[in-house]
Structure formats: C-alpha cells, structure tokens
Amino acid sequence: MRKHSKVIMLGFVILVWGVCSSTSGRAYGAIPTATMQEIDRVNEKGPYLGIIVPNSFEMNPLLQSPSFVADLEVPYLDYFGRRFRLGKVENEKVIIVMTGLSMLNAGIATQLLLILFKVKGVLHYGIAGNANPQLQIGDVTIPQYWAHTGLWNWQRYGDGPNDELALESNGDYTREIGYLRFANYQNASENGKPVDNFLNNVWYQPEEVFPADGIPEVRQHSFWVPVNKHYFKVAKRIEGMKFQRCVNSTCLPRAPKAVRVKSGASANAFVDNSAYREFLNSKFNITPIDMESAAVALVCHQQQIPFIAIRALSDLAGGGSAVSNEADIFASLAAQNAVDASLRFITLMFP
Missing domain, CATH: 3.40.50.1580 (Nucleoside phosphorylase domain)
Incomplete structure (x- = not known):
C-alpha cells in the first residue's frame, strides 16, 4: 500500500511539473x-x-x-x-x-x-x-x-623532443604535429647557440x-x-x-x-x-x-x-x-x- 501511494504521488508531481512547464511557455527548461x-x-x-x-x-x-x-x-x-x-x-x-x-x-x-x-x-x-x-x-x-x-601541451623544463609528454601514453596528446622552443627566440646566446629557457617547449595538439x-x-x-x-x-x-x-x-x-x-x-x-x-x-x-x-x-x-x-x-x-x-x-x-x-x-x- 505504501509503494502504491508513492507511485500515485510521483505521477501527481510529474503532472503538476508538466502543467507548470507548459503554462510558463517552456518545455523541460529549454527553448521558450x-x-x-x-x-x-x-x-x-x-x-x-x-x-x-x-x-x-x-x-x-x-x-x-x-x-x-x-x-x-x-x-x-x-x-x-x-x-x-x-x-x-x-x-x-x-x-x-x-x-x-x-x-x-x-x-x-x-x-x-x-x-x-x-x-x-x-x-x-x-x-x-x-x-x-x-x-x-x-x-x-x-x-x-x-x-x-x-591547444598546447607545455613540456616541463629539462625535457626535450625525445621525452614523452604527460598523458601521451593514454592517447591524449601527441608529438606528431610539432613544437615551439622558446630558447630559439632569445637575444642571448652562448657560443652562437641559444641558451636554455625555463619556458622550454610547447607542443601543438589536435582538437x-x-x-x-x-x-x-x-x-x-x-x-x-x-x-x-x-x-x-x-x-x-x-x-x-x-x-x-x-x-x-x-x-x-x-x-x-x-x-x-x-x-x-x-x-x-x-x-x-x-x-x-x-x-x-x-x-x-x-x-x-x-x-x-x-x-x-x-x-x-x-x-x-x-x-x-x-x-x-x-x-x-x-x-x-x-x-x-x-x-x-x-x-x-x-x-x-x-x-x-x-x-x-x-x-x-x-x-
């Protein structure tokens, strides 16, 4: 008897909610x-x-x-x-x-x-x-x-192109597209070579x-x-x-x-x-x-x-x-x- 009462009450709530939704000009809270x-x-x-x-x-x-x-x-x-x-x-x-x-x-x-x-x-x-x-x-x-x-995967300082990216093994990220090395764009250099940059590399990712x-x-x-x-x-x-x-x-x-x-x-x-x-x-x-x-x-x-x-x-x-x-x-x-x-x-x- 208690279970039957719950079913009736649930049906009443759904009916009232449906009427309120209809009279307010909305269906399921979506487009008026x-x-x-x-x-x-x-x-x-x-x-x-x-x-x-x-x-x-x-x-x-x-x-x-x-x-x-x-x-x-x-x-x-x-x-x-x-x-x-x-x-x-x-x-x-x-x-x-x-x-x-x-x-x-x-x-x-x-x-x-x-x-x-x-x-x-x-x-x-x-x-x-x-x-x-x-x-x-x-x-x-x-x-x-x-x-x-x-959309980038930003590589930590010290890692390079041969180091796996975070979550790459899960298939979330890839090194196939390429990367930007910040050290290549510094004014300072040592023996004609760019010095390391703490920003390191960012790898471009597909959507x-x-x-x-x-x-x-x-x-x-x-x-x-x-x-x-x-x-x-x-x-x-x-x-x-x-x-x-x-x-x-x-x-x-x-x-x-x-x-x-x-x-x-x-x-x-x-x-x-x-x-x-x-x-x-x-x-x-x-x-x-x-x-x-x-x-x-x-x-x-x-x-x-x-x-x-x-x-x-x-x-x-x-x-x-x-x-x-x-x-x-x-x-x-x-x-x-x-x-x-x-x-x-x-x-x-x-x-």
Whole structure:
C-alpha cells in the first residue's frame, strides 16, 4: 500500500511539473514555446546559407549593403544572447549571426545556428593578421585548411623532443604535429647557440572531435580542418578580384587582391609579434591569423555542414615597422574587402 501511494504521488508531481512547464511557455527548461514557434516559421522558408561574423564593425558593411534585404516578416530572432538576422543576400536566403570575440564565442554561436535553424552551408568572414610576407594588408585570403594553434601541451623544463609528454601514453596528446622552443627566440646566446629557457617547449595538439554521426564519446582528432571542396573550387573564381586600397589619404602600395592560400590559424590570442608570426608561417604555412575561424570550422566539421572562411588582412601581426598595429588604420578597409569578396562568392556559389 505504501509503494502504491508513492507511485500515485510521483505521477501527481510529474503532472503538476508538466502543467507548470507548459503554462510558463517552456518545455523541460529549454527553448521558450513562443521562440520555438518562431524558429519553426523561419525554418519553413529554409534552408539558409549561414553567415557568421565576429564583430559589429565587420558585420555592419554587409547589413548596410544594398545586396542585403532584411526579411519583412521576421527580420531577426533573438535567442541566448545572439541576434539571428534573416533576409536575402544576392537573392540567396541567409541567416546572419555575430559571434563576438574568441574561439568560445564563435563555437557557441555556430552551434546555436546549426541546431536551431535549417542551414545548408556556412560562410564565415572577417579580418585577420597576416603571417605571409608574400601578401600585403588589404588582401583577401581564402584558406583551404584551418587549424586551432592554441591547444598546447607545455613540456616541463629539462625535457626535450625525445621525452614523452604527460598523458601521451593514454592517447591524449601527441608529438606528431610539432613544437615551439622558446630558447630559439632569445637575444642571448652562448657560443652562437641559444641558451636554455625555463619556458622550454610547447607542443601543438589536435582538437578532439565527436562527429554528429559517430559513436557517442568515441573521439576523433583533427588539427587541419578542410573547408568544403566545392566551396573552395568556386572561390578560385574570386582570385584576382581587386579591392579598395585607400583609407582617407593613406593608401596601400597596390590594390589588394583575393587569393586562395593553403592554411589559416586561430587561437585566443591577438598576434602582434614578428617572431611568432614568422614561426607560424615557416612551421605551418599559415597566412591569416585570427581568433574565430578554426572554431567555426571545427563545429561545421563536427556537424558535417559545408563551410568556407574569407579573411581580409588588416595588419602584419607584428611584422611591420610601424609603432602601432596597422589594424588601427586598415581594419575598416579590410572589413569592407572581406564583405565585397563574400558577396562575390555568394553570387558565384548560388547564381
């Protein structure tokens, strides 16, 4: 009799909780019912091209472009601190979302976009530092691969390349990708050789990836994340496109151009250091350096959504001779160039 009473009481609690959840407009503490209904209405018009942008000064030139027309019925939908703007760009249905700074924000915004909305592909654009001495500020780069270069295993002082990393035997870390030796970047030397540095070495690590169609909790690893092959092929038709070269009376040596490159890198660090810039380029053949693209790439890779990133170079990542970072002058120009290249890509990709 006591057991039966407990079952009845449990059923009553569940019923009351369900009614309260329903009347409050939420189901299981998740998306409010009214918001879910709006999302359903939006998705009925899909699928969309998702456009992901880091910051407002990079997004505004797109929103102010005559190529963008906001949806008259639902111009935007706000959820979880993000505003998802709906409309058309060059007659292609799009959802535009701003991520905010850093890998974490970029990953969260991308995941929300792909979970909430019917998205057929992702275009990510913005500005970046330039690690490639063959290119100049203002040039628009379209990498074939992206890497997160901020995931390290920091080796203790005294250990070297032949010493196993902590937890390497468990399969958590690897020495396959390579390392940065801090002693190689000291001014002091003994007999022409770098002296030891207590910071020692950091080894670059791949991300753990759990594919949407994979076995749950069975990890895969990815350091180089490729963009979509077809998107990258279409982007070849952007190469040679010319862009504006002056900000007020300050002009670049030549008109910037668009170029496909081998690889780009992202990490939660603003690189304004010539030594690290040169290292990334010589070690990994990196051209653009930013703080978001690899996060967007990794989420799209995990969700198996076609992806491409277009990054215009706003500065030399510490490789210039100026006292201040060049982005102070050329960030607006680079942002506009990235938008112009993105609009051209959309026209070519979705004629």
